Amino acid sequence: MTSHGDTSELSGLLAELERLGEKNDAAEDRRAFRYLNITRDTGEFLAVMIRSAGVKHILEVGTSNGYSTLWLASALPEDGHVTTLEVADHKVQQAADNFRRANLAHRITLLQTDASAYLGQSEDQFDLVFLDADRSSYAVMADRIIDRVRPGGLLICDNAISHASEMAPFVRCITQSGEFTVVTVPVGKGEFVACRSR
Numbered sequence: 001m002t003s004h005g006d007t008s009e010l011s012g013l014l015a016e017l018e019r020l021g022e023k024n025d026a027a028e029d030r031r032a033f034r035y036l037n038i039t040r041d042t043g044e045f046l047a048v049m050i051r052s053a054g055v056k057h058i059l060e061v062g063t064s065n066g067y068s069t070l071w072l073a074s075a076l077p078e079d080g081h082v083t084t085l086e087v088a089d090h091k092v093q094q095a096a097d098n099f100r101r102a103n104l105a106h107r108i109t110l111l112q113t114d115a116s117a118y119l120g121q122s123e124d125q126f127d128l129v130f131l132d133a134d135r136s137s138y139a140v141m142a143d144r145i146i147d148r149v150r151p152g153g154l155l156i157c158d159n160a161i162s163h164a165s166e167m168a169p170f171v172r173c174i175t176q177s178g179e180f181t182v183v184t185v186p187v188g189k190g191e192f193v194a195c196r197s198r
């Protein structure tokens with residue numbers, strides 16, 4: 001893996017979080033206490049998208065313990081930034097620790113908030129919006145999500161294949177908006193990729 005961050009520290013931390021996620025999620029019955037991280041190849045895919053599209057400003061919905069955020073932040077140029085949203089208190093604490101350990105905290109704003117509250121208040125637009133949270137709420141928030149993607153920017157959603165039926169109403173909203181060119185990519189759990197018209 002190549003990175004704009006400290007490569008050896010970051011690689012070690014990503015590998016540690018992958019082992020932790022696998023072990024924890026296999027043993028944990030309570031969904032709120034599973035990490036549910038993206039797969040490594042999804043992280044690699046996101047890094048390629050960020051670098052090839054010249055992405056600088058990212059909004060992530062669903063931080064968990066910060067595994068995916070580390071992929072996003074480490075693919076950014078020095079002046080890039082990720083804003084990431086997480087409702088669960090215990091996950092926010094763990095994510096903040098992981099961002100410090102990776103020396104990437106300066107590139108990340110971690111907000112403990114419900115996405116719908118944030119999307120209702122913010123008028124910021126991003127080069128990339130990455131969704132990996134409560135899939136059933138995406139369609140309700142579709143207009144607010146679309147507004148956060150700048151013209152020419154990207155929207156990427158995890159679980160497009162693993163949970164295709166849950167994602168279908170949102171995918172329909174995006175497709176029928178007429179604002180996006182879309183594709184589903186068979187990487188990890190399936191990535192729905194939508195590029196907003198300029």
Ligand SMILES: C[S@@+](CC[C@H](N)C(=O)[O-])C[C@H]1O[C@@H](n2cnc3c(N)ncnc32)[C@H](O)[C@@H]1O
Nearest residue numbers: 036037038062064067068086087114115133134
């Ligand atoms: C699949 S996990 C995210 C995994 C993370 N992206 C990763 O790969 O490391 C989903 C997370 O979204 C959070 N979440 C669910 N609904 C949310 C909402 N409406 N606003 C903010 N966070 C939410 C959950 O608490 C959970 O930690």
